[in-house]
Amino acid sequence: GRSAGQMACREFPRIKEVRAYVTEAPDQKQHVQGADCHDVGDQHWINGNLPLGEGASAELLPIANPMSVHPQYKRHRKSWGINAIGSMVVEVEAEDGTCGAGVSIGGEAGCYIVENHLSRFCEGQDPRNIELMWDQMFRATINYGRKGLPVQALSAVDLALWDLLGKLRREPVYMLLGGATKAILPMYTTCSRPDIGKKLGFVGCKIPCPYGPADGPEGMRKNVEYCQQARELVGEGFPLMLDCYMALTVPYSITLARRLAEPDLHFTWMEEFLPPDEY
Template identity: 40%
Template sequence: MSASKEHPRITAVRTFLVAPDPKKSEEEKPGHWLYYQEIANPMSKYPKYKDNRDSWGVDVLKHFCVEIEASDGTRGFAIGHGGFVGCFLTEEHFKRFLIDADPRDTNLIWDQMYRGSQHYGRRGITMMIVSVIDLALWDLLGKIRGEPVYKMIGGQTKDYLTAYCTGPNPDVAREQGFWGGKVPLPYSPSEPDSLQKNYDVLTAHRKKAGPGFPIMVDCYMSLNIQYAIKLISKCADLHIEWWEEVLSPDDTGGYVRLKQAFPQVRWATGEHEYTRYGYRHLIEGRLLDVLQPDVMWCGGLTELMRIAVHAAAYDIDIVPHGNSHYTVHFCMSQPNSPLIEYVAYSPDGRSVGPVHGDFFLKEPLPTDGIVKPSEFDKPGFGLELSPHVKLLPARDLLKPYHDIFGAWGDRD
């Protein structure tokens, strides 16, 4: 019997920051509904920060990119949150678990990254960085095998993806063929007459969208139990499909009380939770009806699949947060993922767009509220960088640090 050909191994891991486009530095944000419309949020209680999403630094870390190269020259690529911190931790710490590894060993690599970082972060920014590395690994593996990622993680479970739209105009979402529309709650409990004002805004949305069209409300971690009970009671006649992120992600006990008070209401949360351990209590306590992990935050695709299997045992739907190009592969492969979210990334909130703008040549977008597999049926995640994108190698940016402290092995 002849010896089988050795499978490619990882030979290099590189990180990059995205250079700002001077032509687009400020012209896109003014007037953008997501940044400048009043939206209840965790900082609403502080007048200095409540009116502008940018003011409290929610996007301060920006994006960073990871490229993983195999011994046969194949390269996997992913983008996510973490900025310079992401570059630093990947280059100086996580890289050690990847060099010389077999890219098929996704579970082993993930477990080593997780266990090897517990002394400085099991959630938040650390897990976001792990997520980007994991996604780059899956992109590499798909390209080596010549298969789209969703075919490697369970295959096709539906003919197309059914999408809902997050934005300020659910009536427009209905006209565009989306399954439903999710709107932000505008006022927090700390603002005068907010209960009535929130009801009036949601009532206007219901009237414009018409009966029978699902409307969801994103509360963005801004409420407390007492206020939530009053608001849900007042809005009973509006037939809200689900209430999302009503409480702080740390208040799992609060969700117990809400579920007891309104067993008939559909509750959704999970956007700001991390790893299967963070979701365990939400799932096993049956505290919610829709679980919303973000594949770019929760631990990547490897960990999201574990979370999905756990949720499936309790008949809980997985509707991931955000419309990333990575999410379409997950949703296509999972029977308990009936919907995919798309955000109206346009200044007026009347049309959806790629989550990363023109960073990639083509991201899968819905037509008449659906996304077909043909939109992402290419090896890996099926995306190509735009030739106009400029990436800044992190190794150059880290040189002053290396000059002073030295660097972990220069192996690539």
């Protein structure tokens, strides 16, 4: 039989250092792509919304967002600074040199929170104690946190911790969380061209919502028309969803949801239709 010493858990290197960085384009004239999902070209649907279908006009439609109520910021998300806070990358290094990495939105401000506050709850810790570290970071930011930037910074650290633990145990993180549950994961796409998404083999498409309550009944009519065009492009049986990006109100959401649920449209769901403060 094995001795008690042989049965003991192996030693894990402690966390040595937590570092945070911002991403930066080699050429500042270029847009930073990838993780900086908000810092994209003017033609990208995140910033504006291209009309549906082949041969459509190049004119941009609006895209509903929390600032749509203010005309000067209605047209493009970047006009009100959606890209002002860029991405951040967090590295958590163990004593043996193994590094875990996590990415979130947070920019320089998020990096400051990580290095000057959150790092103390990780450095010197056993990297397996992720739940303990998360609880301490969450509780410690109560006087300025609970949503927004502090939670985004915490998220990057949390992701880096899981990445580190997976590397130390030499297995993917999904195995740490209980293992695979299926052989294939169906994926939908988010874009303004559901017809292209269908051709590429995605199982569904989430399209951006162009208009919000500030556009009145005419905006509601145009939203329904837009969704009808999307349904005509992909036909029946292909799941369609609507991305509302916190732009709607409760009454507006209910009215739109009821219309989208009708058989001629048959949308699967609406995403993020209210600001978080209204839930």
